[in-house]
Amino acid sequence: MTIGQLRKAVKSERFEPFTISLADGRRLFVPHPEFVWIPPEASRTFHVAGKGEDYSVVDLLLEASIDFGNGATERRRRGKRKPR
Numbered sequence: 001m002t003i004g005q006l007r008k009a010v011k012s013e014r015f016e017p018f019t020i021s022l023a024d025g026r027r028l029f030v031p032h033p034e035f036v037w038i039p040p041e042a043s044r045t046f047h048v049a050g051k052g053e054d055y056s057v058v059d060l061l062l063e064a065s066i067d068f069g070n071g072a073t074e075r076r077r078r079g080k081r082k083p084r
Helices: 004-013
Strands: 018-021 025-032 045-049 055-059 063-066
Touching: 004 063
Parallel strands: none
Antiparallel strands: 018 025, 018 063, 045 055
């Protein structure tokens, strides 16, 4: 990912919540653009607010993907099929 791609996701005219997946397995949910701060001169790091006063400073090289939506996956129902 690039800092430009992250800026585009944050500054989008019609913001859509997204999750940042990191190489170490962590996932950072961004429900609103104000939860991300990218320093003006940034090329490799950005900040993501968490709950309360928690936040993460992330090295862009650790970012694996940006996934849009609520992150819910569709689950298939398991069980016996009804006879026709």
